[in-house]
Structure formats: C-alpha cells, structure tokens
Amino acid sequence: MQHEAIIGLEIHVELNCLTKMFCDCPNRPGDEPNRNTCPVCLWLPGALPRFSREALEKAAVACLALNCEIQKRSAFDQKVYYYPDLPKGYQLSQAHYPLARGGWLDVVDEKGAPKRLRIRHIHIEEDVAKLVHELEGRTPVSLVDFNRAGAPLVEIVTEPDIRSPYEAMEFIRNLRTQIRYVGSSECSMETGTMRVDANISIREQGSTAMNTKVEVKNMNSIRHLGDAIAYEIERQKASLQSGEAIVLHTRLWDPEKGVTLPMRGKFEGPCVPDPSVPEIVVSEEWIGRMRGLLPEMPALKTARFQRDYELPRELAVSLAGDRELSDYFEAVTRKSVAPRTAAHWLMTQYLPSLKERQLPIAGNPVTPDRFAGVLLRLEKDEINANAAREVLSRLFESDETPDAIIEQGGYRQVSDASSLETLVEQVLGSHPAAINDYRSGQGKALGFLIGQVMQASSGKANPRRVREILVSKLT
C-alpha cells in the first residue's frame, strides 16, 4: 500500500522590534536574566498591556512579504494555560481574528516542478518567559527569566499542502528569504528567532481523508526539520503496518539520536477575547502604506536581474535572494563594471573571502567602490585574474586604494609586445621538446608553454597576449 504524507507547519518568528510587544522594555532576550523587565511584562497586578505600533508594522510587512491579506479588523485573545513560564495564566495571542489570512509561497519540488504552498493565517502573539533548569548544589531548581516575556512574535500557520521533507525545507528557506528581505526578523532556527513545528499525518495515496496528526517540535536547523519529518513519516508508516493507531500528541525531535520521542498529549487551552487590548482596526490606506514599505522582493528582482543585466537565472536567483548582496551587486555595477563580471566575482571570490574571514557584507573593508576598483582594472586588462584575486585579498587587510595596491605590489600586468616577446623567446629556447609536441599536433603543449611564460613573468604577463605571441612564433 502506497502512503503519502500530509504536512502542515506552524512557524514562530520573533520580530526584531526595539521594544517588547506590550511595554517599552528592550526586546533583547539574550541579555543578563531579568534585566529587561517592568510591571507590564512581569505581568504584575495592576499593569495593563499597551500594544506596540512597531510590532504591528513589522508583523504587517512580514504578512505582506508572505502574500497574505491583512485583515481590516483583528483582535487579541487570552490563550489560557497554567505553567511557570506564564505566571499571568494566559498568553496574549490572536486565536479568533488573526492579523492576516490567505497567503502563499512558491517552491520548486524535488522533481523540479513549481508548486504553490498556501498559508492559512498569520497571527501576532507575545512570547512567554524562559525556564532555566539548574542544580544549586545537589538541589534541582527551575529559574524564570522574564527577558523574553512579552517579546513580539508572529505565528505563521500553513495549509496542509506540504507532501515531503524536501518541500517543507524549501518552504522554510523561501519564507526566511522573504521575511529577512523586509527586515522583520533574522529567522534563524539555530539562534531561535524562528521555531518550526510540523504537523504530520499519513494517508493512502489518492485518499482525501485527513487522518490524526502528530506534532513534532524542537528542530533547530532546516536540515533537522527535514530529518525529523522524514523520520516521523517512516515511524507512522511502520505504526500503521503493525496495526497501531496514531494518537494525537506532541513529539520532540532528538537531534543526537535522530528520532522523535513522545512528549505529551496535545493540549489546546481555551482562547477568550482579551478586554484590555482594543481591537486592531486598520484602513486600506494604512495597508497601502505598509505595502509601500516593502522593498523589491526576490522574485521580481530575479526577473529584473535576468532582464536588465542578462544574468543566467541561477546567478540572478543567488544574488537576488539576499537583499544586502543584491544591493552590493548593484552598487558595483553602478561603477561601470560589467554585470556578469561583477556577479561572477561576487559569487566565486568575494563571498568565499567573506566567509573565510567571517565578515558581514555590510561594514566590511571591501566596499562596493573598492571592489569595483579591482574589477575595472581587470576588465581593462591592466591586471590579470590571478593578480585581481591577490589584490582583493590585500584589500581586506589594508586601507589603500586598489590602484595603490596594484602599483605598489607590482600587480600591473605586462602586455607590451617587446617585453613579452623576450620572455617567450627565453621559454621557447629552454623547451624544445614542447615545441615539437605542439607542432606534431599536441595542443596541450601550448598550455604548458603559456604557463612557463607566466611563471617567468612572476604571474604578471597578460596571458591572452602571451598566447597570441606563442601561436604566431610556433606556426
């Protein structure tokens, strides 16, 4: 019997707002414990929540980036549950009237076919406090850190359109790109600014039934998300084959063992309207203003890069997928560097250099201006590719201009005919065998000879000119 998996995701994204959602405390959960607190986010008696406009705006642009429709009216509910990380007894969330509904993201599935995955809704909610379990001497203690309490989150709930771990991973990658683009969050599963839970059920191929689902949590990378879903699908198939019933519950992914383990029965607390935070009412005009805050999104930018810069699709996708990188690329092209050269050098030289040195795109010493300076000299044949790579590397360590480095380092390539002819004569004189090989039709002897000339010039000869001279001498 063939089975297929039905997968839906619930994605919590921490918004990178300056303040928490219902008070003015700094939104920095990583600070020393309980530093960023006040009566409102400690949920002390008498304090009332004050909804942050910044949180609303960051959430709204994230919703628009995921092609959702912002609702003119949305409202907060109290999600009631009792646990030490929520000493108020309820979490402010939007259960009945979410901020946005009906979005989608396009992915390419493992067979290369495009597929549109739908988003059911996106709601805003406050984060709860963090529990830290420690030993004090030999006594186990649980400590509560309120820095995270009241931090602004959005929860993105997909339709159960996903059919494979691959699609889930692609969806999350795409979602991360979109939300990073609008600047609402870093969306890092590793650092916890994005948490992805997967709801998984299986059914016979061709059936339209929705069977009992199991929720899987605790994946802290996109790869683990894929692994956990793959494991859970196999586990459920095995259960079915052995005649075991699937029960609604939550499982935790154990990254060490590579398995999912049962955690608890799935608990859904009641959600009652909160009377203290007023309904969120937004106008068409406000939504338009939020839409106006969106940058050119990756799909449009990719198309433009293909069209205007005549880049191959794959290169355009890679550049456009990162907002800073694409901005950098365009800044380089504005310095009259040929777009293809700029794109190619960015992907093959510049990014690996950054990675090696663990530097960010913004704020590293090699500004678009300086990078363009190297590429322009390359394009004018004043330096060759080897020299350009070295100059680039020196740019990271020095404040000098590319021109100064080229001059001082003697990187300028030798192109004048007389110097090159002298070198060629020397090389030909010491390699008669290679000359014979070339003349007897072994083309690769030419490459050897070019290499020898380059070496003799300490890498500064213009390889194209060297080749021309060699060919004319040998024929």
Next chain:
Amino acid sequence: MSGIFAYRDGGSVVSGEGLLKGSSISVQANMSVAGWPTEAGSLALKGFKAIEDATVVKSLRDQGASIVGSTRMSELGLGLCGDEAARAVAEGFSAIALVTEHLGEARLSAAKAGLIGYKPSYGLVSRHGLLGLIPSMETIGILARSAADIATVMAAASGRDERDFSMPVEEVPDFLNGSGQPGIRTLGWIRESAACLETDDRKAFQRCLEGFAKAGLTPVEKSMKEFDLFRTVHQIIGSVEASSSAGKYDGVRFGYRTPSAKNWNEMYLKTRGEIFGPVIKPFLFQGAYYQFMEYDVFEKACRLRSHLMREVQRLLGEVDALVMPAVRRGFDPFEAASVPALYDAFLFTLPANLTGLPAVCFPFDDGGQARCPGVQIIGSRLSDAGLLALAGERMQTTTKES
C-alpha cells in the same frame, strides 16, 4: 476605625493646589498607591505592595486631593462584604470614597448609607493600577455626599491615559460646566425590572416615579423582555474574565503560599486551593468551566451581551435616560454569601456594568410620600455629566423640602 481601613496613611496628609484642594479621598485596597499594601481583600495578594500610583490616584493628587487610606473590601472586589467605603464618608474620614464597580458596588454601598453613588461610562477613568477582576466591565466608582463633589472628582480623574489602551478615544464630558447637552426630561422605566420588586418596594418605586413627574420629568413605561438575561450574561462573561484575571494569583512571587507542598506542581495546586474564599472560588470555577468545557455558552453570552446593549440603546433613543430601582428588600448586598445571592442583590445595578453605561444612584425623598433609599438613573454613553446634574438637582430639592 480599623474596621474601615485596610491601610491608613501615616504620613502628613498635605493637600496641594488644584480642583481638589482640601479634599480627602479614600481609595480601596485594590487601587495602587506606591508603597501601600495592596491586598485587594485577598490572601492571594497578602503582603503585596504597589510599586507605583494608579493613574487615578496620581490624577487626584495632581489636583490637590489627599489620599487618606484604603478601605477594606470584599475579596478581589466582587460584591460588598461590608460598608467600609460608605462609612469612611458617613463618619467623616474622607469626603469621597472610591469603590471598584463590577456589579454595582459603589451604587449599592451609597444606597445603603444615604449617599450618592456613581459608576462612570466604561473607559472614562483609567484602570492602570487597579487590581481588577472583570476588565470589560470594571470601573472606578465614586461615593460622596453630593453630586457636585463627584463631578469635581471626575473632572480630575477622567480622560485618556496612554497606559490604559482599553479607553476609547473620545471627548470626555465637561464635568465642571454641566452636561453641555439638553437636560434629561423623559425617564423610561422598564416594566420587567419593576416586576422583580415585592409589593411594598414596587409601591415605593411607583411613588418615586410620581415624585419625578411632580418635579417636571416625564416617566415613560417601557418594556424589555430580555431583562432577566442581564444577570445570566453578566455572570457567564464576568466569571470567565475573572478566571483569567485571577490566573496570576499563584503564591509564587507575592501573596500567600501554602506551607506544605512536596513539589512545585503541588505548591501551585494547594496554594490556589487555599487562597480563594467561599464566594470568589465558585465564581472562578464557573469561569474556568465555561472556558474549558462550554466555550460556546460563553460565545452565546457575548452575542447576547451585544444584543442587550443594542436593546438598551434602542430604549435610550426613545427616552433621555432610564430609571431603575437599586435595592430590593430581602436581598442585602452585605449579606450575600454565595454567587446566586450576589446576583440577586445586584440585579438592578449590574446592567450598567454589563453595558458600560453610566449610572448614578441617590436617595429619593421629596418630603412627602415618595421615599426610596436608592433610585438609579442610567444614561447613554458619556451622558455622565447630565446624570450627575440631575442627581444634584433632585438631592438639592430634597434638602430644601425636608
């Protein structure tokens, strides 16, 4: 005296300049005054001290009032366990007393003591710093000897507070220069509410209506078949909100904590079992029950609440204000020791809390036949100043004629 106050300010009671210069005001033990014990009549808050002043306290002090102490109160402010706030005024400890209104506590306390009691339109006074229980209905209520005193307090206390987002953005009534709108001429009385009175009470209420007529107002008989739904709907929604509000009372960071628990889970359960008294506990249980077991009943109650609000609004479109009895013989709010008894005692006052409308309750005595310890006028949203003006006029007449 110790019977009246939960806490009395030991410091010098200096009053500043402003509208309330020389006024002494008592608050209730669930209204935050920085550094004062704020126990809200509950073990759940035993030893809890407010960190900062409630906005209302700050506003009153800014206008020169001195806050003399906080009066004892029923557990978490649901109902009335006694008449402490009224006694604070009647016995001269303060000219004005603030009482939290969930069901009509300020109005009934006033009615029992021959004072005037007032519940503002919902959202006119900030709730920041109020340790409330039913956020969609609760307001600061006011007890005083005269309507003018209440109006002055409201001039200082009302108005938008950016720390209470539930306050609507709207123009605040001008409490100092009268209602600013045509006075109240027609008074609708609801047949179904009068029918809840025993014969003697009903006769007294009818004589009050005649008294209003003599004074030039026009009582108009109205019908509202859903009248008996007010209490049910209030109880369902009120208990659900109270259950959420009381969720934070667990004895971990403040308040009483059980001395005997083997682990934290047991600590939570036992503490919550021990901190709530015999009236509030079943009320919170009811709320939790609707939340967890019968959510659709709660939703139905919310729809009915909207319906009731529309119905009252419809009546208020036909008359200038509604007149309603306040107290009933045999249903003493101070004696109400169970949730049903509470709802029996506050039957006539709770509609204003459920609908968010302003209401004023004052003794009616025209020196003749018309005598009633508390008659209640309920007006349209933000008609507060007009209601207080009417109450002031009627009470002045009373004084003159008696």
